[in-house]
Amino acid sequence: MVFNRLIPRIVVEWDQSRNTFVSILTRGFQHARKIGDPLSQIRILQSNLVDEIVLVNRTQFFSSNFYDLVDAVAKEISTPLSVGGAIDSLEQCKNLVSVGADKLIIGRNGNNNSLSKSISDMFGSQSTVFSFDYYTAPDQDMEEIATSVGNVVKKGGYGEVILNCISADGGKDGPHLELLSHLYDKIKVPILVGCGFSKISYFAEAYRQGARGVLTSTYLSNLDQSPKQVRSHLHALGVHIRVRN
């Protein structure tokens, strides 16, 4: 197998909840905790070398303040910006790209092949991301879930996939990496993992298992750990990571 020189990403993900400003949803996505002014947070994160910013609304049609935020962020930063969530039309994607989205994240409508193919045909597979949210349960067949996620990625024309294990979110027991390991050999597109990254060692383990990026909200948004600090810890652990810009 060819060594992948792509540098693993540290990604910040924020959710928009109930039309208010972008908030952090923790503990099984049940509790929203507001962050401060998202734009000023993003400025701080960029200066601390965050690799990518993800803004999503999982539940509803995008309100104008979602577009306004994407527009404001895109004007001020030079960091890759991925947006989406409850995307259900090509029209929404055109609007999001026109205000500065670099990548489009399709969440709950991700299984809709004709939607994702139309987005992928227009904006390229490299800009079309499938976000898969799931819960863990006893006696789950991860191999079967991985096969179905892999098929969605291939048939949907996706260029990247994000795995969010809601059961692991906000927990202190670490992320759920089993689906990653089952999916890894099935698809060629980069896989990113979110939820439950509350320790540096969890980042290192996810990267070791082939994750091309880790998404976190709470861990970095509280600003008690900056992406720069996480980077230097990971670098010290021998992880291939971006340490300067």
Place this chain on the structure above:
Amino acid sequence: LIAVVGTPSSNSKAIVNAFNQLGHLAVVTTEKERILNASHIVLPGVGAFGPTVSALDGLGIMDLMRNVIDLKVPLLGVCLGLQLLTKGSDESPGTDGLQIFDSYCLKFQKAPSIPHVGWNTVVVNGNHWLFKDINTDFAAYFSHSYYLPQSAEYSIALTTHGETYTSIYAKDHVTGIQFHPEKSQRIGLKLLDNFYRFAQHGL
């Protein structure tokens, strides 16, 4: 004024934002007059080779770009914009590029992941005004599935993703960058600033 050609579904706006952050005035345009009168021209692009060429052809911009070359106006292609400067691409066989660069775009075969999306290392190859005050290697943000092979003469930076290929190609006053400088934070903006300052007369 920097004219950023308004290619369909592209990163034009992000490039304008980046120049504006640097304090250099840039606009997205498909108007021929504005492009012809610009101090610098940027050809951006995200998406597929063939449909983008057709769209630009429909606007008369492919012909315009061929004429612009003789005017010696500094020209920068970014991502698909770089690929449009070549003879063509595996992505759309039979569709001619602008043929400014004597090179042809290939699809990644040996790459460990496709598309090549994310931060990767750019290794500078020799001296060039584009790299003033920039380290000999740095990380930049990539997002593509096709690449330009190495050219002994014109590759001024290389990147490895399965293959070692051209991440920056430069010939006279025309420069092509495969990654996204507008999304590569400080170092990316520095490259755009150097293009703005030195592409006309060098250092």
